[in-house]
Amino acid sequence: MIIVYDSHTGLGKAFAESLGYPSQSVKEKLDQDCILITRNVGAGKIPWSTKRFIKKHTHLIKGFVVNGDRIKHAATFCGASPLIVEKYGLLHIRNIEGAGNPEDARLVKEWIENH
Template sequence: MIVVYDSRTGLGQAFAQSLGYPSQSVKEKLTQPCILVTRNAGYGKIPWSTKRFIKKHAHLIKGFVVNGDRKRFAKTFCGASPLIVEKYGLHHIRDIEGSGQLADQEAVKAFLENL
């Protein structure tokens, strides 16, 4: 299992790497099952890079995490989550703030262990 991230500021990448699994960017070639750590674009939208990745690799994505900023974007915090579920039918694992907390890491690791 690999953790794929779509990170503009580095926070999603930091969370992906904190899980202790191999990780890579959405820009790299994917050859195995993964979970996706992504973000919002604008005000609660799905980033185009995430859309492109999902369209190409939906069959390999076992679940996803969205990171956001509750202070700056309270109304649209992790707004991409319900859109990804609705549009692509992917399993939503968790919404996290920034690069996540220990409880977020533990919850996602538990999900990964149960796959």
């Protein structure tokens, strides 16, 4: 299992690396099952880079996590999550604030181990 991140500010990358699994950017070649860590753009929309990655690798994505900012974007916090579920049918694991916290990492690792 590998953790793939789409990170603009580095927070998604930091969370991916905190999970203790190999990790890589959505821009790199993928040939194994993964968990996707992504983000919002605009008013809770899916980034184009995430859309492109999902379209190319849907069959390898076992679940996804979205990070967001509750303070600056309270109304659209992790708004990409329901859109990804609706549009692509992917399994939503968790929404996290920024780079996540130890509890977020623990719960996502637990999810990975059980799936």
